[in-house]
Amino acid sequence: MIYLTRRYRFSASHRLHSPRLSEEENQRVFGKCNNPGGHGHNYVLEVTVNGKPDPKTGMVVDLAQLDRFVGEEVLERFDHAYLNADAESFGDKVPTTENLCIDIFHRLRAGFVAVPVARVRLEETSLNSFEYRGEEGRTP
């Protein structure tokens, strides 16, 4: 079994704020990330698929097909977007990078049928990253 990972980039802004918390609590919990005007990141997205290399092509996945799907379903949706305005992805959830990572995983898992999406890893900055393999996913 081969795990193949492709990296993509997009830039987006968000504000961490929960309607379930008071103004003071939001300030205390989210600190600078609660700034009313929001703030942005250059996200790096890693998408991992797994499978056996096709004997005819030596490839686990058609990369052009994967690039097209991630481009249409993820990059076009989130690149240069204000995540809080995306009600379909977040509803009443705070658009943290944790929740964004889970949303992207489910979008890819549900829509990309060529090979299984095993893992999504999202770097918010070069110092912070989040990884999701689904609820049943195992770590190495």
Place this chain on the structure above:
Amino acid sequence: MIYLTRKIEFSASHYYWNPEFTPEENRRVFGKCANRHGHGHNYVLEVTVAGEPDPVTGMVLDMKELKQILEREVMEVFDHKFINQEVSQLDGKIPTSENIACIIWTLLEGKVPGGRLHHIRLYETPDLFVDYYGGNAAR
């Protein structure tokens, strides 16, 4: 258990071409990678070994020895080579990173001193890499 990783870099060229396909099919399936003159990458290979630190040395294995094994088993085979023509281990296979990783695993398996080969990661570019854990094991 400690997971120890050693990294090496090699540069090599390849192209993708399946003789059972027509030229048109090859170009459609493999795109630019079907150019018969080949194209190259600076591959980065990470080799991860799992083991317990030796109580006397505090080390999982002798890094110097691992480096020599990687030189002999991987660098000599792949570095500055045209993979399609010069790496016989890949004869009959398309030299994708997927297949190269599987071959590197077989070249290293059983040769790592003092620990268990856990997994390898092969970067074709900084934005494209494959992980292989050997056999059919998921992890």
